[in-house]
Amino acid sequence: MTDILQILDETGAKVGKAPRLKRDTLLRMYRAIVQTRAFDERCMNLQRTGKIGFSIPNKGVEATSVGGAAAMDPDTDWIAPHYRDFAMMFYHGISLEGMFDNMFGNCDDNAQGRQMPVHFSFLEPIKWLSISSPLGTQIPNAVGVAVAMKKRGEKGVVLTTFGDGSTSTLGFHSGLNFAGVMKAPVVFLCQNNQWAISCPSSKQTKAKSYAIKGEAYGVPGVQVDGNDVLAVYRAVSDAVKRARAGEGPTLIEAVTFRMGGHSTSDDPSRYVDPKLFAEWEKRDPLTRFRNFLIAEGHLDEEKVTAIAAETADAMMAAARQAESKSRPPLGSIFSDVFAQMPVHLEQQMHACIQHFAQRDEAVDEKGEFPL
Numbered sequence: 001m002t003d004i005l006q007i008l009d010e011t012g013a014k015v016g017k018a019p020r021l022k023r024d025t026l027l028r029m030y031r032a033i034v035q036t037r038a039f040d041e042r043c044m045n046l047q048r049t050g051k052i053g054f055s056i057p058n059k060g061v062e063a064t065s066v067g068g069a070a071a072m073d074p075d076t077d078w079i080a081p082h083y084r085d086f087a088m089m090f091y092h093g094i095s096l097e098g099m100f101d102n103m104f105g106n107c108d109d110n111a112q113g114r115q116m117p118v119h120f121s122f123l124e125p126i127k128w129l130s131i132s133s134p135l136g137t138q139i140p141n142a143v144g145v146a147v148a149m150k151k152r153g154e155k156g157v158v159l160t161t162f163g164d165g166s167t168s169t170l171g172f173h174s175g176l177n178f179a180g181v182m183k184a185p186v187v188f189l190c191q192n193n194q195w196a197i198s199c200p201s202s203k204q205t206k207a208k209s210y211a212i213k214g215e216a217y218g219v220p221g222v223q224v225d226g227n228d229v230l231a232v233y234r235a236v237s238d239a240v241k242r243a244r245a246g247e248g249p250t251l252i253e254a255v256t257f258r259m260g261g262h263s264t265s266d267d268p269s270r271y272v273d274p275k276l277f278a279e280w281e282k283r284d285p286l287t288r289f290r291n292f293l294i295a296e297g298h299l300d301e302e303k304v305t306a307i308a309a310e311t312a313d314a315m316m317a318a319a320r321q322a323e324s325k326s327r328p329p330l331g332s333i334f335s336d337v338f339a340q341m342p343v344h345l346e347q348q349m350h351a352c353i354q355h356f357a358q359r360d361e362a363v364d365e366k367g368e369f370p371l
């Protein structure tokens with residue numbers, strides 16, 4: 001195991017060799033981080049005012065997701081994401097409205113309100129497995145996709161992401177083991193944000209790191225500064241190169257910190273020492289990258305303000321648009337399972353619609369989630 005990979009120090013000064021990225025790509029990475037933070041803020045407001053049921057904050061961990069996403073080629077590659085990783089979608093240019101349609105579970109939500117908020121399902125702009133709540137299940141799914149692509153002779157690579165707590169799941173074990181044996185073209189990116197809800201890393205594992213866990217499966221492990229978007233990009237793109245060259249999987253541990261609650265239902269002040277927040281605030285991935293981009297002449301204060309303002313406006317407009325749409329029709333609970341709905345389901349659907357119509361009761365639960 002080598003030392004932790006870092007390219008930008010906490011002030012944004014270069015301490016390692018920066019990857020050769022075009023200005024447009026660097027700015028796209030920056031915008032994706034800004035968008036994720038603005039999305040977080042909007043969703044927190046919407047949840048606190050009772051308009052949506054739930055959200056998952058990403059403050060502090062955005063660079064891990066964006067650095068990983070930027071290393072993937074939408075023409076060939078797949079992403080099998082963790083739920084705290086939707087910054088990846090912002091990098092790849094997802095429609096904001098589609099994201100808010102999911103947050104409101106409205107009639108245009110492509111899961112028709114059947115999923116929890118932030119559990120996005122998209123087939124574009126990059127091949128993306130739907131986000132699932134049971135931890136670690138995306139890991140064997142990702143390996144399956146990777147093995148299938150290898151068998152078909154396709155050159156795609158799969159990036160799968162998960163949290164530190166998810167390394168304690170069976171999915172992590174079976175996924176890494178199978179990938180090691182099959183030399184699958186997959187990259188495992190563990191977002192070590194130090195917490196699994198209120199369980200700290202010190203109680204999650206006695207291993208020296210999460211990266212070291214690859215060794216038992218014959219999968220090389222690397223540790224990277226997860227608040228340094230360029231270092232994450234470098235680690236993931238090196239692992240992608242290995243995978244594409246037929247050299248098998250890599251496990252990357254991105255060390256970062258969750259700068260807020262687990263979800264909008266959580267109160268981190270009950271278990272996180274406030275000193276830790278103050279300490280990690282100094283390593284903020286957004287400030288660090290912004291300082292770097294300004295020093296390199298890619299950004300200036302005026303542009304920084306303009307990007308922040310246009311992002312906040314776009315979030316507000318997309319959220320308003322999604323909020324104004326109706327809920328999915330009640331009958332949609334029964335659709336999409338069978339091409340031809342069986343008679344017994346059809347009967348149940350009519351009975352259900354009639355039941356609510358008779359009670360003159362709008363289906364309007366507040367939709368609060370306990371997690």
Ligand SMILES: Cc1ncc(C[n+]2csc(CCOP(=O)(O)OP(=O)(O)O)c2C)c(N)n1
Nearest residue numbers: 084133134135163164165166193195196197
């Ligand atoms: C298999 C499974 N066990 C338990 C849970 C309940 N649960 C939801 S989130 C969470 C913590 C996950 O921590 P981590 O993997 O570090 O991800 P993070 O939330 O920090 O991004 C737990 C235990 C679950 N969703 N799935």
Ligand SMILES: [Mg+2]
Nearest residue numbers: 163164195196
């Ligand atoms: Mg975690």
